[in-house]
Amino acid sequence: MNDHSKIAPDARGQLIGTVEIKKIGNSSGIILSKDVLARMNVTVGDKLYATLTPDGGFRLTPYDPDFEKAMEIARRGMKRYHNALAELAK
Template identity: 35%
Template sequence: MFETRIRKVGNSAVMTLTTDMLAILDVREGDTLFVLRGDDGSLKITPHDPAVAAALAAAEIVMDENRDLLQALA
């Protein structure tokens, strides 16, 4: 587990990623990350993956097209 702090930079809140965190994610400064929210409220940080981005975009289209049906099933 890693510990980091949130600090204010301009109008944003920023979380610092240490060099160890960057190494584990296999990313570097300037790379894009995804932050996903789990059902338990946790956050998962993952490196940008074009295949995942395409799948998420496709899922969002399907959810938008079937919003009423999905709400009825929920």
């Protein structure tokens, strides 16, 4: 394993593990350790979302920014039309 496969700590965080890139068929995949999966609270089959960071890197997270945006719009609509939705629920 070379030095490029390790996650280096930075001023914002701490080292929590390393990742390994492996060939999977015609694609490549990142192998995450059990410890990293546990810290992220994800299991095999869950989706992770890659977002770009201002410093040119990227962040993997189980948080879906598009879903959160849609939920915020839904919350505003439910608040605005609370009375109408309550009547429809009867």
